[in-house]
Amino acid sequence: MAPGNDGGLRERHKARRRSRIVEAVRELLREGPKSGISVERIAERAEVAPATVYNLIGPRERIWEALAAGFMEELEHRLAGQGTGDPHVVVRTTVQLFVADPVVSRRMVRAWEASGLVLDRSPLTRLRDAMEEARARGVLRAEVDVDALAAVVAAACVGALHQWVAALIDDDRFLSRAVFALDVALAAAAADPCREELLEPLRRRSTR
Known part of the structure; x- marks a missing residue:
């Protein structure tokens, strides 16, 4: 695989994970005002590690x-x-x-x-x-x-x-x-x- 293609694939994977994280936030919000949106809950819903949420989105205020x-x-x-x-x-x-x-x-x-x-x-x-x-x-x-x-x-x-x-x-x-x-x-x-x-x-x- 050419280096450029490898980099593009990594970026697409990152974009997909980021989309899953944002959709997880939407799902948690729709569940009601008592539904927390901690980084840990978002990560669990998006099926990624909490560190991935930090790396791709940032701290809670950046969500x-x-x-x-x-x-x-x-x-x-x-x-x-x-x-x-x-x-x-x-x-x-x-x-x-x-x-x-x-x-x-x-x-x-x-x-x-x-x-x-x-x-x-x-x-x-x-x-x-x-x-x-x-x-x-x-x-x-x-x-x-x-x-x-x-x-x-x-x-x-x-x-x-x-x-x-x-x-x-x-x-x-x-x-x-x-x-x-x-x-x-x-x-x-x-x-x-x-x-x-x-x-x-x-x-x-x-x-x-």
Whole structure:
């Protein structure tokens, strides 16, 4: 076996073990709030040594970060299959991913000190790319700073996420607030020929 192939095989084995560890954390979280997630229990569930958990994930506080990374990998997979031309697809897919596994999502956000960064990876990049595409098509004004626009929408979505995690809003309101933040941003940045079209969702909302 060529040296390069041997190294690639080792990396694939590490990736599979890491995936098993992250899935073990999800399973333990789904079993209920009294289910502990010590390194030893995770290792037992994943059928690896505790040292493997430390080596591939890190100490207990890094487990939440690994769990968030797994969410973002799944989101990237879903978005890659749908394309990123529509910012609404990015926002809706992101919200749907969280609400599809509510126990794990809520525990992760509550426990991870840096949970405010959970949307700073794939969602923010994809949202920025979709807005850049909209600007290139003339939907948004040419002078619009799409980085700032995407960051404002992401911040609003993080706020809605934390309200949902705290059970202050339900799944539908979580999605509604995230989409509303996006619609406001798009309407504010709309090019003149598209302004009425982008204002229409806000008008419909105001008449409900």
